[in-house]
Amino acid sequence: MGPAAAGWSSIYGVLGLAWSAGAPGFPFGHEHDRYGETISVLDPVTRSGAAPVVAVLGLFGALVAGALTRVATRAAIAVAWVYAVGLTFVLPDYRPLIRVAYTPMLLIGEVGFAEMYPWPVLNQMLCIGGGLLWAGTAVVATRRRRSSCTSCGRADAAEGTDGRLAAARWGRVATYVAVGVPLIYCLTRWAWALGIPLGVSREFLRAGEADTPGIWLIGAMLGTLGAGGAVLTLGLIQRWGEIYPRWIPGLRGKTVRPRTAIVPATLVAIMVTTAGLMYVRITVLGQLPGEFRENVATVGPELFWPLWGIALGAATYAYHLRRRPACRVCGRS
Structure with a gap:
């Protein structure tokens, strides 16, 4: 889990650098997420202000996840849980749920994939996946710290x-x-x-x-x-x-x-x-x-x-x- 979380965070760190330099595809803020008004917690942000933050958080997260594969400190585990909760429960809104519920419409040809899953929604789903990787990293590190089995968590x-x-x-x-x-x-x-x-x-x-x-x-x-x-x-x-x-x-x-x-x-x-x-x-x-x-x-x-x-x-x-x-x-x- 640790290397996977580190890889995910590295990708978003690089994307943050690219978005800071003006690359297309920035998925946050009302200028880039036209359906995110009010419902998205990141609707007020701008590319110039948020893209560097994405870069810093992504690259810092990669370092923390990499460190957790070797030493499971309380501070690093706490950071892992912050990433897990933020990515999984704070950043997304209701659109991933709604889009999954409406997915059968793709099968009958009512809408196209790009319309059903625009990039800001796909990004939220990717963030949920990253949050799960971070949660797994935190769980494994906690088990290692407690000297229990890192696979099942049992101690006896x-x-x-x-x-x-x-x-x-x-x-x-x-x-x-x-x-x-x-x-x-x-x-x-x-x-x-x-x-x-x-x-x-x-x-x-x-x-x-x-x-x-x-x-x-x-x-x-x-x-x-x-x-x-x-x-x-x-x-x-x-x-x-x-x-x-x-x-x-x-x-x-x-x-x-x-x-x-x-x-x-x-x-x-x-x-x-x-x-x-x-x-x-x-x-x-x-x-x-x-x-x-x-x-x-x-x-x-x-x-x-x-x-x-x-x-x-x-x-x-x-x-x-x-x-x-x-x-x-x-x-x-």
Whole structure:
């Protein structure tokens, strides 16, 4: 993880130098990210002011990540966590989540890839990937400092058994929270598609349909996608999340690989959390348009998304603890 984080940071350090020199592709600030107004935390920045900062942070990060591969100091680990949290949860807004949700439109030819994933959005996704590399670097360095296995984190054989038993308890609670929270959003969007002004005024529904025909149907489709994700979340505590059920041709009775559930659940947890934090930020700062402030259900459910993301992340981690096999490095189980 350390060399990978160092490489990622080096690339952005070089890009920062290039952008400082006038190279195209700077992805931050309202002059270069035309859809980032208000929603992007970096919307106020300019190329001349921010590009050198990107260069310094990238090159400094490469040095820290490289150092963590040799010596795991508390200060370096703290820096790694700052990079991880900043890149994963602070810098992105809700666009990575929305674009992933709308990706099926690419398959039916409604929009092109460049329109669906413009460079500022792709950059946010790359930053999330870099944040995950930094988180992995911090975790491995912390394990090395504690003299535990750098691969699995176990320090003794009993830790694996105790961890599975505890995960079965708190993981169930986290799963139910991760299932319940998105249903609030789903109910509002289904209601609007049916013409029911749940949490909004009837005038707001009419105006939305007049300005963008079919907008509430699209909202209902997103709500249905969220409900489907909530149902799949139950697999983290159900038997069919470990053994494929009989109604799945070709896979029935086979063991579900843990990463088949862990990877997508982790990515959704991250994107939901970043989107929710954006809604919290613009609400607290009073940056919501008046029509949204007056119709609480337009953003009210999204304010709970950080709780959804945290709960889903915890449920996914509990699933990992319950299902992880004996470590190939240290042999502990």
